[in-house]
Structure formats: C-alpha cells, structure tokens
Amino acid sequence: MTELAIDGLPRVVVIGGGFGGLMVAKKLRRLKANVTVIDRTNYHLFQPLLYQVATASLAPSDIAGVIRHILRNNSNTIVELAEAREVDVAAQIVTCSDPSGRRSDFDIPFDYLVVASGTRHSYFGHPEWESLAPGLKGIEDALEMRRRFLLAFEEAERAATPEERDEWLTFVIIGAGPTGCELAGVMQEIAHGMRRDFRRVNTHDTSVILLEAGPRILPAFPESLAMRAKQDLTNLRVDVRTGSAVTKIEPGNVYVGDDVIRTRTIFWAAGNIASPISKSLGVPLTKTGQVIVERDLSIPGHPNIFVIGDLAHALQSDGHPLPGVAQVAMQQGRVTARNIVASIERRPRTAFNYFNKGDLAVIGRGKAIVNLFGGKIQLAGRVAWMIWLGIHITYLIGFRNRLSVLLQWAYAYFTYQRGARLITKTPRSDITR
Ligand SMILES: Cc1cc2nc3c(=O)[nH]c(=O)nc-3n(C[C@H](O)[C@H](O)[C@H](O)COP(=O)(O)OP(=O)(O)OC[C@H]3O[C@@H](n4cnc5c(N)ncnc54)[C@H](O)[C@@H]3O)c2cc1C
Numbered sequence: 001m002t003e004l005a006i007d008g009l010p011r012v013v014v015i016g017g018g019f020g021g022l023m024v025a026k027k028l029r030r031l032k033a034n035v036t037v038i039d040r041t042n043y044h045l046f047q048p049l050l051y052q053v054a055t056a057s058l059a060p061s062d063i064a065g066v067i068r069h070i071l072r073n074n075s076n077t078i079v080e081l082a083e084a085r086e087v088d089v090a091a092q093i094v095t096c097s098d099p100s101g102r103r104s105d106f107d108i109p110f111d112y113l114v115v116a117s118g119t120r121h122s123y124f125g126h127p128e129w130e131s132l133a134p135g136l137k138g139i140e141d142a143l144e145m146r147r148r149f150l151l152a153f154e155e156a157e158r159a160a161t162p163e164e165r166d167e168w169l170t171f172v173i174i175g176a177g178p179t180g181c182e183l184a185g186v187m188q189e190i191a192h193g194m195r196r197d198f199r200r201v202n203t204h205d206t207s208v209i210l211l212e213a214g215p216r217i218l219p220a221f222p223e224s225l226a227m228r229a230k231q232d233l234t235n236l237r238v239d240v241r242t243g244s245a246v247t248k249i250e251p252g253n254v255y256v257g258d259d260v261i262r263t264r265t266i267f268w269a270a271g272n273i274a275s276p277i278s279k280s281l282g283v284p285l286t287k288t289g290q291v292i293v294e295r296d297l298s299i300p301g302h303p304n305i306f307v308i309g310d311l312a313h314a315l316q317s318d319g320h321p322l323p324g325v326a327q328v329a330m331q332q333g334r335v336t337a338r339n340i341v342a343s344i345e346r347r348p349r350t351a352f353n354y355f356n357k358g359d360l361a362v363i364g365r366g367k368a369i370v371n372l373f374g375g376k377i378q379l380a381g382r383v384a385w386m387i388w389l390g391i392h393i394t395y396l397i398g399f400r401n402r403l404s405v406l407l408q409w410a411y412a413y414f415t416y417q418r419g420a421r422l423i424t425k426t427p428r429s430d431i432t433r
Pocket residue numbers: 015016017018019020021038039040041043044045046047048049050051082083084085116117118119136137178179275277308309310311324325326327329360
C-alpha cells in the first residue's frame with residue numbers, strides 16, 4: 001500500500017476526514033495497525049460555521065484545519081489526498097483518483113474500511129437549479145455565496161431603475177432548517193452593518209425571504225423554540241414564509257405555485273444526497289443514497305466495512321432516523337474505532353446508541369435557541385447564544401483558529417462590521433445566476 005506500512009499489521013482505511021472519519025483515526029492512534037485516511041481535500045472543515053464564511057464574517061482558514069497536521073501525532077496513520085471513487089467489497093480495495101489528475105488511478109487495499117464521506121446538497125430532481133441557487137457544503141460553496149451576496153449590493157448601487165435595484169436587494173433562501181435560518185439572520189445584520197458604505201442604495205431596504213415547504217421552521221426543534229426563532233427572525237426583518245414549496249427557479253425568478261418572487265440572488269439550504277461512493281458498496285440504500293447500516297454500523301454481509309456520519313442511515317431507539325449532525329458522526333466514529341479494536345482482539349462489538357446532548361441554532365447577533373438533553377433544558381436569547389458560542393469555540397480544531405474566531409466575533413459584535421467582505425472569483429464564478 002505504502003512504503004510506511006508495516007507488513008502483517010491490519011490495514012484500516014478511512015474515507016473522509018470529516019467529523020466521523022477524523023474521530024475514527026484519532027481513536028485508533030495507539031492501535032498496532034496501518035491506518036490510511038483518504039480525503040479529496042487536505043483539510044477538515046467545521047461545517048457548522050460555514051455560513052459565517054458565506055456571509056463574510058470569517059475567512060475559510062478560520063474554520064478549517066489541515067488533516068495531515070491534525071493527525072501529526074498518529075504515527076500509525078498516513079493521509080492520502082485522493083478522491084475515493086469506488087469500493088470493491090469482495091477484493092477489499094478502494095480505487096482512488098488523484099484530484100490534481102497528475103497520477104493515474106490507484107488502489108488502496110484494506111482489512112477494515114470506514115466510509116465517512118458525508119453528503120452533498122440535493123435539488124429534489126432539479127439539478128438545473130444548482131447553478132441558480134447554490135447550496136452550502138464546502139469552502140468553494142461558501143466563497144461563491146459570499147461573492148454573490150456582496151456583489152448584489154454593488155449591482156444594486158449601480159442599478160438603472162428602482163425595480164432592478166429592488167431585485168438586487170432581494171435575497172431568497174430556500175429551506176428553513178438551522179443553515180437557512182442562520183444565513184437569513186446574518187444577512188440582514190450585515191446589510192445593516194454596511195449602511196454607511198453605499199451612497200445610492202439604502203441597505204436597510206434589503207429584503208431577505210426565507211422559504212420553507214413544511215408547516216414550520218426548524219422542524220428538529222420543539223415548536224416553542226421554533227416559534228421564538230421565527231419571532232427573532234421577523235424582528236431582524238426576515239420575511240419567513242412557511243408552507244411555501246418552491247416549484248420552479250429560473251434566472252431572476254423563484255416560483256412558489258402561482259406566486260413569483262423577483263430576485264437576482266437565491267441560496268439553497270434544503271435537501272441532502274449521499275456521497276456517490278455508497279452505490280459501489282452493493283448494499284441497500286435509502287432514497288437519498290444513505291447506506292442502511294447494522295446496529296454496530298457495519299454494512300449487511302460485510303462486518304469489516306463500516307459506514308458512519310451523514311452517509312449512514314441508522315435508527316434511534318424511537319425508530320426515527322438519526323439526524324445528520326456532527327455529534328452523531330463523532331459518536332459513531334468513536335464506537336467504530338472501538339469495534340475495529342474489538343474485532344482485531346476477537347472481543348464482542350458494541351451496538352451504537354446515540355446520546356443526544358442537544359441541538360443549537362443561532363438566529364443573529366446575541367440570539368440563539370438551544371434544546372439540551374432531549375428537551376429538558378430549552379433556552380432562547382442571549383444565554384442560549386453564549387452556550388452556542390462556547391460550544392462552537394470548544395469544538396473548533398486548533399488553538400489559532402479558536403483565538404482568531406473569538407477575536408473576529410468580538411469585533412463584529414461591538415462594531416457590526418465584518419472582516420472578510422472581499423469579492424473574489426471562485427471556481428464557480430462562471431456559473432450563470
Ligand atoms: C452548512 C452546514 C451547517 C451545519 N451546521 C451544523 C450544526 O450547527 N451542528 C451540527 O451538529 N451539525 C451541523 N451540520 C452537519 C454536520 O456538519 C455534519 O453532520 C457532519 O459534518 C457529518 O460528518 P461526516 O464525517 O459524516 O461528513 P463530513 O464532515 O461532511 O466529511 C466528509 C469528508 O469526506 C470527504 N469526502 C467526500 N467524498 C469523498 C471521496 N469520494 N473521496 C475522498 N474524500 C471524500 C470530504 O472532503 C469531507 O472531508 C452542518 C452542515 C452544513 C453543511
């Protein structure tokens with residue numbers, strides 16, 4: 001496999017250096033094994049703060065850490081910058097390609113495999129909407145969102161007619177889960193913070209419309225907290241429209257049934273679809289491509305292959321599927337590492353049981369909702385925001401990142417200004433709006 005591998009030791013391959021995959025590698029640090037972590041990027045991304053990059057509050061490097069550096073003390077681990085394309089479960093091989101295209105495809109053999117490659121956004125059978133309404137999953141997505149968001153104000157400033165200006169100052173966000181709500185709240189705050197920077201437009205005229213197909217926003221939260229979040233968003237001048245399923249998107253228009261919203265900037269915060277590698281495992285998948293896993297997170301018929309995190313479809317004790325959140329991925333990573341060690345040492349494995357510590361969503365400056373320990377503690381407002389802040393800082397990888405993020409949040413809190421308001425070209429800049 002590699003010149004550093006020690007012959008005869010078990011080969012553990014982990015696809016994905018996200019929350020799940022990284023946890024597996026960290027927990028296997030002391031195992032006598034050859035561990036390989038494959039990721040198509042060289043960094044671990046803290047997705048919960050991605051919306052802050054998209055809204056010019058933080059820079060990409062604040063919320064990402066280099067995987068190789070994070071795992072530098074794992075002397076048994078090799079990091080491969082590669083795209084895992086296919087798994088041959090019978091031959092126990094992962095076929096990879098080089099993202100730079102410089103070397104030809106190569107195989108990495110495994111004795112144990114952990115697939116933790118996450119999900120991408122899904123456009124519910126309308127892939128043509130993606131270029132018009134980009135979603136938020138990676139750094140490129142966030143930079144493209146930031147570019148479109150900031151550019152809209154520049155276009156509004158030089159608009160030829162009031163109608164055109166209004167279209168540029170109207171932002172539509174589709175999907176009112178945590179990401180949609182977080183984006184909507186921050187966008188209005190930033191518009192407020194930029195009020196003295198423009199001469200011809202009043203950024204107070206910015207309209208942010210949050211569309212949700214379901215009957216209420218934030219369905220994962222108790223209704224009372226969701227109501228409070230809706231009120232906070234409304235106070236921030238976000239127009240929250242529930243029961244509003246988008247039926248069509250075309251340049252300049254979003255359709256909700258017969259209603260048309262004229263806008264030049266649309267963002268997608270709705271569905272997810274599994275990473276395509278799940279198909280090559282040859283086991284039952286859900287409609288969105290998630291792998292239906294056993295209680296110990298292995299796949300049916302292959303006890304040496306595990307699927308964890310957003311890519312896995314596992315049920316909670318109440319029969320509901322586990323949510324696609326970081327704490328599920330990390331807890332599953334921990335249990336999977338334990339089960340790999342148990343298998344090597346020929347001990348029984350542990351079934352995965354999720355312990356939900358709580359859900360959080362931030363609504364704006366000094367406002368959040370927090371639902372802890374299965375609803376035993378429900379908080380909204382400033383105290384909830386402080387908890388949100390503490391947890392996000394704690395889980396950010398790297399002391400430098402934590403310090404940098406804290407300083408930038410303090411600056412933004414006291415001045416209403418954002419430090420990363422640069423309009424830069426992105427790999428997706430050529431996409432039509
Ligand atoms: C905008 C946004 C906001 C979120 N907010 C929250 C929040 O507030 N709280 C919360 O708990 N959760 C939040 N989540 C969800 C949380 O980030 C995910 O549940 C978590 O990242 C899942 O971890 P994972 O390890 O399964 O996948 P990921 O963390 O997505 O990691 C997957 C990794 O696999 C790599 N990869 C993918 N395909 C391949 C391939 N073929 N070959 C090689 N590498 C590959 C990727 O580069 C990535 O590094 C948010 C997600 C998003 C997108």
